[in-house]
């Protein structure tokens with residue numbers, strides 16, 4: 047069965063244009079939108095809707111399962127009221143039509159489902175495949191510097207929600223964002239973080255403060271240079287954000303290195319798709335062992351270096367920490383060699399000087415780093431250097447961003 051509903055839409059559009067006194071330019075937009083040609087076709091195993099040139103295929107069980115009627119769906123909480131387990135797996139609609147920009151299906155037994163075509167377009171697999179879950183601007187040092195991304199300021203940040211929204215937008219796009227003029231205390235750092243979201247307590251504490259006193263086994267608690275890495279790669283779910291605030295530094299060196307891991311990995315994807323594929327498929331273990339009087343920890347996290355959404359191949363998480371990477375013993379020897387070649391290519395990209403953004407963190411400047419994307423490191427230093435900060439969970443930060451209406 048083939049249905050065209052262009053004819054139906056046109057009179058409705060005319061009515062809309064004469065009824066509301068919208069400006070001409072807006073009217074043409076409405077026309078462009080409403081007159082998007084659409085056809086549907088009932089096939090054996092799916093309903094094909096061609097809306098604006100992209101055919102979308104909808105499984106029949108899916109359509110019944112995604113019924114938006116009140117009996118099936120709570121539109122306030124977006125929760126399903128329907129018992130999916132009770133849908134006949136061979137279900138087909140008895141009747142199908144399109145009216146006023148909606149697809150209307152009548153199911154055996156009489157239940158009617160109505161879906162707006164724009165909702166279907168947005169929620170089809172074909173639509174998702176073409177869309178990034180999170181739009182980002184990938185950067186090397188020049189790209190980031192030329193973008194002149196403004197830092198938020200403590201006063202406005204603490205009092206004005208719009209400032210937090212702008213900050214989060216920059217954070218989502220670039221994977222780093224700064225707040226300036228923060229009082230150089232742990233308490234103020236905590237307050238600034240809590241404007242964004244919840245703090246994640248880990249073995250390092252909730253708010254942590256560290257110097258080069260070797261109080262923990264890790265090299266972070268020394269004066270040594272640290273190569274670019276992501277933190278807590280040995281957690282099954284690495285921390286989503288790292289916050290740093292340098293409260294004091296009387297000495298030399300100690301600059302912070304930032305590298306956009308996705309920029310480097312995208313380069314590998316373009317140059318050598320097979321190497322990229324390997325880094326995205328081969329699971330690697332990271333590990334953290336601490337056994338001192340005060341701290342006993344043994345963490346492991348297993349997963350590929352690059353993590354992609356399977357439906358659109360978009361990257362969402364990179365684990366890269368050569369210090370904390372553990373024994374590779376889950377892949378055959380020929381794959382091991384190929385993995386090292388791929389790892390080397392990624393390392394080469396990550397180490398290109400033009401990809402390195404160096405900043406000196408000074409008291410008052412708080413940095414938020416997307417620990418699923420942007421690597422950090424530091425230059426060796428002399429003298430007393432005191433850093434405080436904390437970790438956040440990615441879910442919580444993204445939730446905060448979505449509540450501001452941002453795409454995340």
Ligand SMILES: C[N+](C)(C)CCCC[C@H](N)C(=O)O
Nearest residue numbers: 250254256264266276277278
């Ligand atoms: C930030 N803080 C000093 C608390 C912890 C540092 C943890 C360092 C560890 N090698 C990792 O990369 O996860």
Ligand SMILES: O=C(O)CCC(=O)C(=O)O
Nearest residue numbers: 266272277302423424433
């Ligand atoms: O000391 C620094 O600047 C950063 C050290 C580090 O990598 C960390 O604490 O995670």
Ligand SMILES: [Fe+2]
Nearest residue numbers: 266276277422
């Ligand atoms: Fe680190």
